[in-house]
Amino acid sequence: MNSNDCIQNLDDINWEKAWQKEVGPKRNQKKHWDKNTNPVHFEKIAVKDEFHEKLIPKLILDKNNTVIDLGSGEGAVTSLVAEKVAKVTALDSSEMMLELLRQRCEHDSIDNIDILEMEIEDANVKSVGRYDVVLSSRSLMGIHDIKEVILNMNEIANKYVFLVVFGRNNWLLEKKFFDSIGKKYPDFAPYDYLFNLLISLGIYPNIENFDLVGNRKYDDIEDAFIRMKWKSGKLTEEEIGKIRPFLEENLHKNPEDGKLENINDKADLVLMWWKK
Template identity: 50%
Template sequence: MRINKGDTVIDLGCGEGSITIPLSKKVKFVTAVDSSKRMLEILDEKCRAENIDNIKTIKENLEDVTLKEVGKQDIVLLSRSINGISPIKDTINNVNNIADKYVYITIFGPENWKFENDFYESIGKEKNDFAPYNYLFNILISMNIYPNIENLEIKTNRKYKSVQDAIDNGKWQLNNFTEEEKEELYKYLEKNLRKNNEGMLENPNDKADWILIWWKK
């Protein structure tokens, strides 16, 4: 990110602050927004533990944040938070109005769900998928925003302590599974996850794929 010590940043969908806190040490002030009260509580706890006093937290859906509420910010960041947002054009228009210098977005890349898709195909189940990054790109172009796009090329696979740990990861949308499908998932993971030399389970097709989309105002 193109940032300097005098910048203000708004982190929309900040979670527990995995990016918010490192950013706060490089900029003037960070406004951290998330819809989860618990995530913001964890972030506040981390700030107190590290004596960080330049982060303000706001509990709100990122698509509802307005320029009137937060004012102009040098940089708007939406890291791993815009997937599934609808209507996305309204949200983009809003964050573009808030940003004074740059907007940075990360969104799922085309290979992100390869491992999951193989499982869904094996049991003949349709997967509820997110809009691809090129959909967002086309929307931006239609708004006369011409962004830079980069694949972050994450090399490492996801790693798990056990098959159950892989199931509990949160990415499998288990609330949409029948009990029989959950049993099939366990068998699939048991068959396709292999121990690495650290004793952890992994699969070469099970890795994050993130696209960075950013533009200068």
């Protein structure tokens, strides 16, 4: 097989179908944060870290911009964007996450964030309008109808679209846990599928790996248990019961700050963005 054959084979791949196969059945993804999650104060999970410090300078924003943050969560990114622009709409489907965002806005006296409870899949020009910038940070990886979502995002944006997605070396500590219980880690759809889907749609994104150095840090075992994702919908109650002993064995106290950590407990994040 020569190189031209390889290129032809890549062109023949239906990247939308490949993505959907990895994600699984439509709307069959259990939300990590839902109404049954134990309440937690926003400051527990809203830590601004190395990722936030590296992301904001990469976004093309000005003080007159309007921005919609799709999958805003509790607003760690949203609040930083709000400092740079005129207005941000934070859209998320989790009532709990949006309540944490309200706590943040009140705590930090932020008055230019509008909150919209909605599924990302339902966001389109008709339902949310148009914005100068569309941002989605780590919130697309479980979306089944990814092609429709991307096309809607592109239509909503007047100027730019920025996507942050997970790379292939993500959360290796959590993968180690799944190995320890003899299960395959239910990883995200590969980010390169999304990149190739964009190309097939005639969108040619810039792409960059954040190359993060720092790992997550926790106050205690319970803090780690809450803040890790775990994909608990894939675990039995017995397997969930093994998480805390696993953390006790694999998290170690940093002598400088007293926090618990593991060098493999960090994200692999990729930025894709394009100009309209």
